[in-house]
Amino acid sequence: MNTEQRGRNYDVAIVGGGAAGLSAALTLARARREVIVIDAGTPRNAPAAAAHGLIGLEGINPMQLLERGRREAASYGAHIVEASVTSATKTDEGEFVVRLDDGSSVQTGQLVLATGVRDELPDITGLAQRWGRDAVHCPYCHGWEIRDQRIGVLATSPMSVMKALLFRQWSEYMWFLPNGIDFAADQLEQLTEKGIIVVPGDVSSVEATDDHLTGVMLDKTTTLALDALAVPTTASPRLEGLHDLGVDTSESAAGVSVVADATGHTSVPGVWATGNLVNPGMQVSEAAAHGGRLAMTLNTELFFGPIDPASMANTSKKAA
Ligand SMILES: Cc1cc2nc3c(=O)[nH]c(=O)nc-3n(C[C@H](O)[C@H](O)[C@H](O)COP(=O)(O)OP(=O)(O)OC[C@H]3O[C@@H](n4cnc5c(N)ncnc54)[C@H](O)[C@@H]3O)c2cc1C
Structure with missing residues (x-):
């Protein structure tokens, strides 16, 4: 981490910069939030030569896609750091301290977990x-x-x-x-x-x-x-160093996932989760879409405070 990034207080820190994390970073940076992405650079589909089913970018190499995503998010001011997060803890003031394997740390008001899964072979x-x-x-x-x-x-x-x-x-x-x-x-x-x-x-x-x-x-x-x-695999969430946050997880036939609602709220206020970490079945496009949705909700809640899901409920009416 460079000296400009070190010791800064971020609005949002995103752990994991795959499709979900980078998409969240892009939207938050464009919303003029101070955002940092800390990414180890090992997305789930890295062994594959190409990512398919991705309209507009069909067949792109997974690492090229991420390189492009990093550049796009950085062009709006997002800080991208290639490192692993070794721990994240909530302070008594309700903020978060995130520690990196290069010995540095950052403080942030909101924490997004986008670390994906590991396929157990x-x-x-x-x-x-x-x-x-x-x-x-x-x-x-x-x-x-x-x-x-x-x-x-x-x-x-x-x-x-x-x-x-x-x-x-x-x-x-x-x-x-x-x-x-x-x-x-x-x-x-x-x-x-x-x-x-x-x-x-x-x-x-x-x-x-x-x-x-x-x-x-x-x-x-x-x-x-x-x-x-x-080979049907079981997916394990990549939560190394992040267990102290205490987010709820659940188990299904596909593996263990972090429990989050449709916009990424976890069981711990201020901690959000997106991408394969919440649903190992998400394709690249869906992970990116979920990250973007999370970012819009997070940004809106920073303005207005937590949104009561009941206030968003549809009142259904028959079409005339
Ligand atoms: C072999 C294979 C091929 C696939 N092919 C396709 C395909 O063709 N099309 C398609 O749509 N989907 C494909 N997928 C699914 C695709 O990989 C996922 O949809 C996508 O990677 C999910 O994005 P994500 O951002 O949630 O997680 P990821 O892309 O896995 O990104 C998570 C990121 O978090 C980082 N990270 C993890 N822990 C930490 C930590 N502690 N600190 C810092 N960084 C951390 C990782 O290094 C990684 O860069 C494939 C999956 C596999 C296994």
């Missing part, structure tokens, strides 16, 4: 190296790129059957790998009815040649040739 040799490339989790992010290829679906939970049925839309050459999980006969039937071949056995490694996935090894003996592997 099964511990299988060779899998992490293929992650985000030809080992993928999301058909909307990668389905088109692996269309008509030989796709294996590595089961990680009972929900994996749904994932396999969904990926079937992109390829008719599909294999389902229960990998030791017991599935009900009717679930397996659903797969075979769609032409998905169920292959028993433990997946012992993911094989690759010339930087391309070539298959999986089953029970350390048999190779199943594949071009791509779909």
